[in-house]
Amino acid sequence: MASLLLVGVSLQATNLLDPKLSTSLTVAPTQNPTAPTAAATAAAPSATPVNGSLDGIPMASPHAAFVRQPSSPDAWGGARTGKEATLSDRVVNYDISASLDPVHHTVDGQEKLTWRNRSNREVRSIYLHMYLNAFEGSYSTFYSEKINKGFDFRTDVATKNGEWGHIELGKVVQGGAAVPWTFVQPDEGPKTDHTVVRFDLPTPVPAGGTTTLDIGFHDQLPRVVARTGYFGSFHLVGQWFPKIGVLELPGERGATEPRWNVHEFHLHSEFYADYGNFDVKLTVPKDYIVGATGEEQGAPVEKDGKVTHRFVQGDVHDFAWTADNRTAKPLEGVYKGEGSPEVKVRVLYPPEYVASAQPALKATIDSLAYFSKTLGAYPYKTVTAVIPPYNATEAGGMEYPTFFTAEGMANVTPGTMSEFLLDFVTIHEFGHGYFYGILGSNEFEEPMLDEGLNDYWDYRMVRERGQVIHATTPLLRRFGFDQTIEPFEAERLGASNFDPIDATGANSWDRYSSGSYGTVYARTATMMHDLEEQIGKDVLERAFKQYYATWKFRHPDIADLQATLSEVSGKPALVAKAFEQQAFSAQKVDDRVAKITSEEVLPEQQTSLVNDKWVEVTDEQIEKQVKDLRDAWKKKNPDAKEDTGPFPYRTTVLLRRYGAAVPQTLVVKFADGSSEKVLWNDDQRWARYSWVKPVKAVSAEIDSKEMHYLDVNKLDDSRTIKADSKASRRWTSEIAALFQLIFSLIATI
Incomplete structure (x- = not known):
């Protein structure tokens, strides 16, 4: 997600457009914490047990974070050699049919979920995420962390009455038998949180066996907030279907016995899921343009004034889509690179942001080339970039497999902050397709492996492109002021170098503050920059290529990254010291x-x-x-x-x-x-x-x-025998550049 930290300021990409786009709603409804919600009162059978699973398989710790133990060589089915029938060891299959009501902003869905039990134990209870329930009211874990911990999220647009959202379970059946279910709180969150549900299966799933569940569900989309929802005719449909958790096995991410990794939807956390196949049919009014994860299969089928689009994608772990009748004619391009299939690139954008469409297309194709060259070939046939419309910026800056949302600007002036930010957000969200998507990092427990490493690789890309940050405004440029900052120098200013509080490898919710969570981006990128300087740029790139080749489609942990860097660099002590100081703790460098x-x-x-x-x-x-x-x-x-x-x-x-x-x-x-x-x-x-x-x-x-960009102050790294004004001039220049950047941002929010 592009909640970006640039030049010491939390530059949340949703704040970077027209002033009116950041107007906050002022009415924040309350909810009786003891009152059952619609989702909670859905017809769950009365026999549903409430005191734990039927098979005793535990769940991951509510405070699980960085893993120090490398995964076993055969974790997740072993390394993918390219000779297998599928890119991933597919665990789950989703066959979903869904229909959008764009007036009431609802989605009615029917899901056929087929899941394979990889463990050597019989499974009698399974857990699913109901992410959309984070937005059903003020007493979800998501919103309670705003209230109780003082966390904030992006623009923090308040929700008015009638703008909440939820996902409601309908009929749940296994082989013709009704499935009892109950909401659980694996992370000890409030009992009013309904983002995780346990299904107690009438028929157990034997070791190595599979089961199929038929699940009816109904979504009420929220007014666009935190990566999903609607604004006017625009709909970004994410976190929208019941999604099974991950049953981890011994040797996988530090597990010593089978365990369910299924966390509540925390305010700062994102996602983690098994790889599988998605076959999704989406029915919308015929004048709506649709974009989604995966490849569209044939022409849409029209019936009764509506059309049904079918999208299929294997070897991914999530699915999102968008529909809008205001979308301009999509902009399309093609990427052809060694080792990759021909990739169809598509940019969906509203008419008011036509200036952003071509730059987003170019940045996406450039990203395909850079990430394929420096990490490994892009394996899918599509990439869809969505630019949300005016007043829907909460939907911007988010990633899903083969599908991401960027940012829109009415004017993009070359050589200014607007050009850099539009490029960077596009690069950043595409880059998630590697670290979150193809590598499948656990964003709940180890956000460093996604947000942090992705930020680092993004800055490497803009460095290779020769891009700099123009920390000035158009007005100041007319007077001859055009201060620039090298990207990694800018990034270090957001790394909390003076007072790091939380380990970079800590989880997303046990954090001192939202600002501390934000350092996952900048501090990881700066840590990796410093490590690159010590072991060499080419050596580090070889290590990341090895990391990608070994762990793609396999959910690595931080210890797996450390082991790969140690092996390829031949400097395990140096790598271990860096990880001990920064990933597993928070140590100042001064x-x-x-x-x-x-x-x-x-x-x-x-x-x-x-x-x-x-x-x-x-x-x-x-x-x-x-x-x-x-x-x-x-x-x-x-x-x-x-x-x-x-x-x-x-x-x-x-x-x-x-x-x-x-x-x-x-x-x-x-x-x-x-x-x-x-x-x-x-x-x-x-x-x-x-x-x-x-x-x-x-x-x-x-x-x-x-x-050492993690060093607190670069100005005290040197002294001269005689007085020298160079340091003071540099200090003045850097501070002036920083304030120019801040002022330029203030002018746009």
Whole structure:
């Protein structure tokens, strides 16, 4: 999701358009926490057990987060070699028929769910996500985290009466028998949360067996909020169908026994699901243009003023779609790349954002090329990008397999922030198709593997494109001000370097604040930037290619990423240190040059024994000796450079460490152009280095190659013997650029 952190400011992409787009609704309805909702009062059989599953298979911990144990080699069916019949080890099949009522903003659906039990145990209870119930009222886990934890989400548009949404179960049948069900709260959320449901099966699923469930459901879409809903005729239908959780097996993401990984819908979390096949029929009014996950099968079938579109896609773990009768004629393109099928690229956009359509198409095709080249070939035949209309920005900046939503702008001026942001949001949402989609990261428990790694790879792409951030406004540009910032420099300003609170690898809901969750993006990207600098750009890219090749369609954990980086780089200790400091904890990096001195080594006052008598060398004698030596040296060396002479200089540099230990190279430069280098690579809090040389020192600097962007302050990385205004000018320039960026954003929200 593109809740982006750029240049130290939480640049939520939904805030970047016309001022009117950010107008908040002011009426926030309340709900009686003890009153049953429509979803809760659906006809669940009275025999439904309420005290746990029928088979005793546990669920993942409510506080599950980063995994330290690499997965077993045969996890998720083993590595995909390309010789298998399918890209993934398909676990589930969804056959769904759904009909949209665009007036009442409802979807009526019938789902045939076929699930395979991969475990060696009989399964009698299964769990499904009912994500849309996060928006049924103020007492869901999603909204309670806004109230109780003070979290905020994107534009935080309030919901008016009549604008809530929910998903209601109808008839649920297994082999002709009614299936009892009950809502559960795996994460110990409020009992009024209905985002997870347990089905207790009349017929158990044996080890290795399959079962099919027929599920009727009815969606009331909310007014567009948090990645789904409607605005006017526009409908983005996400999190809209009952979706089975993941039964993890021993050796998969740290599991030691079969367990259900099925979390409530938290405010900051996204999704995690098994790979499978989707065959979805969507019925809409005939004047509506539809876009969806996967490939459309043949021409739509028209009947009674409506049309039915059929989309099929295998080896994905989610499905979303959009329908609108205001959509302009779609813009289409094609990507042809080595190892990939021919990819049909489609951009759906409203008339008011025609200026955004072509840039979104180009950025999508460019992303296909870059990600395929640097990670691995794109395996699907379609990509659909959707630009939401004016006043529906909550639907923007979201990803689903082969389908994502970007951002719309009425005007896109080259060489400005608007151009960069439109490109970046498109690249970012496409990139999720790899880290969230093809790799299948668990966004609940390890958002670092998706939001963080994706952000990092996106910034690598814009760096390779030579793009910079123009931190200025059109007005300031007319006066000749056009400050630019290199993308990774901008990203580090949002990484909470001064006061990191939560480990980057922590889950999405056990967070100090929404701002702390936001650092998952920037801090991961900055951590990986620093690691790249230490092991080498090409080596790191080879490691990520290996990570993709080994773990595509297999749900890796953070330990799997660490193991791959260690193996390919050949530097396991270095990689382990980086992960321990930043993924598994939150350690500040703050090294600095505390002091530099460079003084002549002159004769000193002394006494000595001469002919059995103690003779004192006085200050006057020393001063005369020094003067005579200086005069003779200058006469002999009339063209000598300043800060050279007959006496050597003792240069001493004191380094200070206020955070985690990282390898630093100290470079001391001297007046004759020579330099001294020393590696400071221990866990000590300070270090002192000295040299005696014929010339005076000029400066001392650590991290001259800017390898450590996690460092709190880059301005204290160097000191000079003489006053130098370069640092202050750089500081002023960076602050000016930051404020220009902030002002440019304020002007657009």
